[in-house]
Amino acid sequence: QVQLVESGGGLVQAGGSLRLSCAASGRTFDMHAMGWFRQAPGKEREFVASISWSGGNTYYPDFVKGRFTISRDNAKNTVYLQMNSLNVEDTAVYYCAAGYIDFPWRYWGQGTQVTVSS
Numbered sequence: 001q002v003q004l005v006e007s008g009g010g011l012v013q014a015g016g017s018l019r020l021s022c023a024a025s026g027r028t029f030d031m032h033a034m035g036w037f038r039q040a041p042g043k044e045r046e047f048v049a050s051i052s053w054s055g056g057n058t059y060y061p062d063f064v065k066g067r068f069t070i071s072r073d074n075a076k077n078t079v080y081l082q083m084n085s086l087n088v089e090d091t092a093v094y095y096c097a098a099g100y101i102d103f104p105w106r107y108w109g110q111g112t113q114v115t116v117s118s
Helices: none
Strands: 002-007 010-013 018-026 033-039 046-052 068-073 078-083 092-100 103-108 112-117
Touching: 002 092, 002 103, 018 033, 018 092, 018 112, 033 068, 033 078, 046 068, 046 078
Parallel strands: 010 112
Antiparallel strands: 002 018, 018 078, 033 046, 033 092, 068 078, 092 103, 092 112
């Protein structure tokens, strides 16, 4: 069992930045990767970024276009998502996820709201 708690969401103007945090607890010793997804009202959940826990390999979809950066702090069992140059289309609930090598994205956080105003 893994518990994930996101924080750092809020309201920001277009062009601004936010840093999201996700703290993991529980069965974290064999986690393979952690990542971020987002979901806007009426839209499907989409992948934002991921990072392998041990190696630190990162993956991003094309729509991020270099604006977002995922990082980790092993000592704190925490993953971060630095979001720069935010636009209104980035408005969504952002979810942290984690999983094992044979069961990716097994656990999910409660989500944190990110709202970007024009």
